[in-house]
Amino acid sequence: MEFLQAKQKQDPDLFLHRMWIAGQPVMLAGYFSLIDLPQTMMLLQQQARHAADSERPLSALASGLGERIDRADEQAVFTAISDGCLLVVPEAECFEGYLRIVPVSRTLSRSIEAPTTESVLRGSASSFNEDLDTNLGMLKKHMLSDLLRTRSYRMGKDQNRKLTLIYMEKHTDSSLLKAVCRKIEAHLDKEIPDLIALSEDVFEFPKWSLVTRFNTTELPHNASAALGQGKVVLLLDRYPFAIILPSMITDVFSSVNDRNYPLLLANAVRLLRIIGVLANMLMPGLYVALVSVNPDVLRIELAMSIAGSREGVPYPSLVETLLLLFVLELTLEASIRLPKSIGPTITMVGGIILGQAVVQARLVSNVLIIILAATTIASFTAVGFHNAITIRVPKYLLLLLSAIFGVLGLFVGILIVSAYLASVKSFGVPYASRWKNKRSPNG
Amino acid sequence: MDKSMQVIAVYLLSHIGLIFFMYPTDIIESLSVGHWCAILLGFACHVAVIAIYTKGLSYFKSQSIIDIFAGAGKALAWILLLPVSLYFLMMLILTVRAYAEIVTIIFLDSTPLWAVMALFLAVAGLISFMGVEAMFRTGLLAAILFFPLLLFVLSVSFQNADWHYLYPIMDKRSASFSFVLERPYLLSFFAFAGGFLFLGFIPPYVPYKRRAVLWTTPVLLPFFFVSVYVPLLTFGRNTAVQFQFPFIMAVDTADISWLMFDRVTMFFMITVICFALLFISLVMWKTTLMIRRVLPFVRPDLASLLLAAVVFVICLQIPNWKMVERLFWWNTYLRLYVVAVIPLTTLVLGIRRRRKGAAGI
Amino acid sequence: MNAKLPVRIALKSMTMAGMLIVLCGCWDIRDINHRALPIAMGLENKEGIYRIHLLIPQNTQSSSSVRIVSDKGSTINEIIDRISKDLELEVDLMHLKVIVFDRTFAERGLGDSVSSFMRSRDIASKTIAAISDESIGSLFQTLKSTSTTGGLEIYNFFEKNAGWSPQLAQTRIWQIFQSLHSFTKDVAVPIIKSGESTTMTSTGSAVIKNGKMVGRITPEETLLFNAFNGLSAQGKIEVMNHAAVVIDTDRLSHHSSVKGGRAVLNSRINLKVTVLETKGSPTTAMVKQELEQLLTQNFERMFARLQAEGADILGVGQFFRNRIPRDRLANWRTDYYPRMKLNLTFHTVIEDEGLLKMKP
Incomplete structure (x- = not known):
């Protein structure tokens, strides 16, 4: 009791509220910011009245209201409070300990909305929000199965963060599950403020990795499909x-939603995405290779028109490309930061005005503008935003290689990227392999 | 898990990487008529060697050839494997040097040779360093990415073929196989003999089915035929024999008016060079494996770095193309040894082991 | 995995750093706008001194023009080097599309220069060869003064999907090179000169034997030559006494035999034609008969002349590859070809008569 009052002095958000339940004085403790106090009190009164009607003492009532915590366990008290629970402290001496009650909490989460980073054309469109229980509930709604299993962890020493692991019995490969659980259980004391912490501290993935070792999705639909696949x-x-x-x-090329289309269309779309990703990686490099190292590969008509369009451009094609790519990356980054209402303006200014002016000022060739515009568009054919930003990186390697070795450099670059993708493994599962539902133990 | 697909992909790619540059030159030089005899004979040897080799390996359950020979006695292992590692080293030097030369001759005439060799060794070293499993997955990825391009160019290459050049079908010389022991024909064996040894090195890491590999060998045959017959059909033997790289010249004559690119040869050559790079990294990996067997304290990354450096330095010492050709010829002895002795020894050891096993029971 | 990580980064960054150094020590990489890409090269040779004319298109974003650069010297490479040195651009012959030889040069022999073109990787082996009937200087001047598309005319003139017509032979450098070494193949190289109202006109083809021009055939004969080679004569108009027709498709069949040391080739050319124009009112049977007669006559005349010249531009020797052993085929041009018998029959089908009816 005393330590609660001491705590209140440090933290004005903590309330200690007196009230009478079933004729006995009690003290309520909790956070204003997390608990809707009037509603909760009404609820308590109501329950107490029911209990009083059936003529039971508070001590008996206690077990019906909530969970009991020993008076001595200070840590448990604070954990309960910071979790957003309401503590009932009976002032009567007949009752030892506290009651931990689930109150009516304030709504601090969004309601369920449509996804913001993954747009769905044909498929369920509700997305996860910040509340873990809501998310779990949504997932369960999508996955009505008694094979669904969950394991709950609390991560971190100073901040408690809940982490729930979900898998499907019989579908999930046991060695994968074991590996994941072992990693989590070995690092329960690690804080996970962000995904990098999760990836580096908990799962111990290499720091400098181009490929995200886990896929993120906003859609319960995608998550449930992944569960069904045994992930x-x-x-x-x-x-x-x-x-x-x-x-x-x-995952870069196919989304769960593809399965809502006829197979032929779905495969065509996947092929398109593969071409898009390849185009995004190759085109700037190809331009530089063809313009400065191997112009003999081009047809004469093309060679002449590119030579014409580069007339008066004062620097080599590598610098030209890097310059424009840099401007494009800036535009992309800026349009994420900007409010939605200003976004289109930036696109206008960046795309049309700047593009037009830059060509007329002979700072870059207009063929390059076309190529880079196509490149940027192509980069977002990849499924998932995290993948779309990942594939933005290798094109610089290819660009550099092709500036030095021409088309040879470009192809060798592809080989290097393939080799890199092939070397990535997470939990013994190679990144560049086909996911099989039931895999044999050694992968 | 069975990774036959990856093994097949690497098997195909590494051979295709070797076929298209030097092989047609040697075959066209060795015969004036009836080149198919020469191709088929070489190919039959290839299949036989692979069959013997994999049969021998199949007696040992997922053991690499180093383990197998070491199991038969340390001295034997030294005697057998020393030439093999020497052969690998030669092969590395020759392939890197020859392909760099080809690249500078054909399309990067202003790029210095050392830069191309450095690129090859850096990439091959990187891939071999990433480990054998990654290498095999890379092989599969590269096959998926590059194969359509390769097949396209191969089908285009028939554009200027004059089928009358098929005749005459054969003459006395080709029928009597009198060409077999001559220099150009023996040189041509490097396309057959270069790539198959890896099948003995990978079983502990990348398991595969023997039958699957044997069944894919015929897939390679059309590539051998195309590489020799496209220049023959386009130019005729008399003209084709004048060229340093007949197949490249033949593809160069193809004119495709609807493509935005003028020289499809370039793309073809580069895909083939990428395949060759995979082959080089495979050989590098095998060599480092043997080095580490002898000197176990060397770290794997250091081993491949050292190997690349040594190969680079030796490559720089080769002054001209004549020297490359001479080295190729010297390497032929080692190659014949590798083709003949290693598979047969493996088979003999395998049979002996089975006998012993049977006696033990 | 984790222990390897720093090493891997070190390796990678070392490779990258190495590459950057390589980049800084940059070799001779020139951007496309700093290269002159000649589209046609004219080659003259007077008493061992070469004279080279280069037709270089010059494009800017808005306009296109052509310039001609010429120089002389004792080797081709020397001249190109000198031109590169004097020009503000680097000459890159990779995009060369047409090489025009002077006629007197062709009569003396193209062998050496064609071999050197094949040897150097600068010039694509599929460059088209042509022979100029007038002085190359004046031909190029006409090309320059009439050009509207930056000099592409001369390329389009020979290009199959552009201005090529079947009266024009199409021969590439590698084919000439092949004919230098082949037992049985000679080539026909188009002869061009500047036209009166058009930029260029073709005045037939040169018959090249062992790299030397030994005779010439007319454009009409070139058409027959193309038809014999299966380069379908499609779209070609054939003028006769009574009608003009266009050849739709042609199909060939050959049968070769050697009788008593004499080569005999029975060939049959099936033509499908469409009537375009008539004079008077001929019947289809008449048209058909006249056409066959005319073609046979023309062909036989041409073949007799070619036989006399000993130049096998039709490549008939190819049909005997399986009849005559290789060691004797080496003497095809001297032992067999002049005495060879070619039985050629044209078989025509009049596919339709256009939109007007005709008498049967």
């Missing part, structure tokens, strides 16, 4: 994405 899904409290382990190269 493991993690839900982190206050993180409106489900984390799917392990991620595969196929």
Whole structure:
């Protein structure tokens, strides 16, 4: 009791409220910011009245209201309070300990909305939000199965963060599950403020990795499909994405929603995405290779028109390309930061005015503008925003290689990228392999 | 898990990487008529060697050839494997040097040779360093990415073929196989003999089915035929024999008016060079494996770095193309040894082991 | 995995750093706008001194023009080097599309220069060869003064999907090179000169034997030559006494035999034609008969002349590859070809008569 009052002095958000329940004085303790006090009190009164009607003492009532905590266990008290629970402290001496009650809490989460980073054309469109229980509930709604299993962890020493691991019995490969659980259980004391912490501290993935080792999705639909495939899904409290382990190269090209289209169309779309990703990586490099190292590969008509369009451009094609790519990356980054209402303006200014002016000022060739515009568009054919930003990186390697070795450099660059993708493994599952539902133990 | 697909992909790619540059030159030089005899004979040897080799390996359950030979006695292992590692080293030097030369001759005439060799060794070293499993997955990825391009160019290459050049079908010389022991024909064996040894090195890491590999060998045959017959059909033997790289010249004559690119040869050559790079990294990996067997304290990354450096330095010492050709010829002895002795020894050891096993029971 | 990580980063960054150094020590990489890309090269040779004319298109974003650069010297490479040195651009012959030889040069022999073109990787082996009937200087001047598309005319003139017509032979450098070494193949190289109202006109084809021009055939004969080679004569108009027709498709069949040391080739050319124009009112049977007669006559005349010249531009020797052993085929041009018998029959089908009816 005293330590609660001491605590209140440090933290004005903590309330200690007196009230009478079933004729006995009690003290309520909790956070203003997390608990809707009037509603909760009404609820308590109501329950107390019911209990009084059936003529039971508070001590008996206690067990019906909530969970009991020993008076001595200070840590448990604070944990309960910071979790947003209401503590009932009976002032009568006949009752030892506290009662932990689930109150009516304030709504501190969004309601369920449509996804913001993944747009769905044909498929369920509700997305995860910050509340772990809501997320879990949504996932369960999508996955009506008695095979669904969850494991709950609390991560971190100073901050408690809930982490829930979900998998499907019989579908999930046991070695993968074991590996994931072992990693989590070995690092229960690690704080996970962000995904990098989860990836580096908990799962011990290499720091400098181009490929995200786990897939994130906003859609319960995607998460449940992943579960059905035998992957493991993690839900982190206050993180409106489900984390799917392990991620595969196929995730870049195919989305769950594709299965809502006829197979032929779905495959055509996947092919398109593969071409898009390849185009995004290759085109700037190809331009530089063809313009400065191997112009003999081009047809004469093209060679002449490119030579014409580069007339008066004062620097080599590598610098030209890097310059424009840099401007494009800036535009992309800026349009994420800007409010939605200003976004289109930036697109206008960046795309049309700047593009037009830059060509007329002979700072870059207009062929390059076309190529880079196509490149940027192509980069977003990849499924998932995290993949779309990942594939922005290798094109610089290819660009550099092709500036030095021409088309040879470009192809060798592709080989290097393939080799890199092939070397990535998470939990023993190679990134560049096909996901199989039931895999044999050694992968 | 069975990774036959990856093994097949690497098997195909590494051979295709070797076929298209030097092989047609040697075959066209060795015969004036009836080149198919020469191709088929070489190919038959290839299949036989692979069959013997994999049969021998199949007696040992997922053991690499180093383990197998070491199991038969340390001295034997030294005697057998020393030439093999020497052969690998030669092969590395020759392939890197020859392909760099080809690249500078054909399309990067202003790029210095050392830069191309450095690129090859850096990439091959990187891939071999990433480990054998990653290498095999890379092989599969590269096959998926590059194969359509390769097949396209191969089908285009028939554009200027004059089928009358098929005749005459054969003459006395080709029927009597008198060409077999001559220099150009023996040189041509490097396309057959270069790539198959890896099948003995990978079983502990990348398991595969023997039958699957044997069944894919015929897939390679059309590539051998195309590489020799496209220049023959386009130019005729008399003209084709004048060229340093007949197949490249033949593809160069193809004119495709609807493509935005003028020289499809370039793309073809580069895909083939990428395949060759995979082959180089495979050989590098095998060599480092053997080095580490002898000197176990060397770290794997250091081993491949050292190997690349040594190969680079030796490559720089080769002054001209004549020297490359001479080295190729010297390497032929080692190659014949590798083709003949290693598979047969493996088979003999395998049979002996089975006998012993049977006696033990 | 984790222990390897720093090493891997070190390796990677070392490779990258190495590459950057390589980049800084940059070799001769020139951007496309700093290269002159000649589209046609004219080659003259007077008493061992070469004279080279280069037709270089010059494009800017808005306009296109052509310039001609010429120089002389004792080797081709020397001249190109000198031109590169004097020009503000680097000459890159990779995009060369047409090489025009002077006629007197062709009569003396193209062998050496064609071999050197094949040897150097600068010039694509599929460059088209042509022979100029007038002085190359004046031909190029006409090309320059009439050009509207930056000099592409001369390329389009020979290009199959552009201005090529079947009266024009199409021969590439590698084919000439092949004919230098082949037992049985000679080539026909188009002869061009500047036209009166058009930029260029073709005045037939040169018959090249062992790299030397030994005779010439007319454009009409070139058409027959193309038809014999299966380069379908499609779209070609054939003028006769009574009608003009266009050849739709042609199909060939050959049968070769050697009788008593004499080569005999029975060939049959099936033509499908469409009537375009008539004079008077001929019947289809008449048209058909006249056409066959005319073609046979023309062909036989041409073949007799070619036989006399000993130049096998039709490549008939190819049909005997399986009849005559290789060691004797080496003497095809001297032992067999002049005495060879070619039985050629044209078989025509009049596919339709256009939109007007005709008498049967």
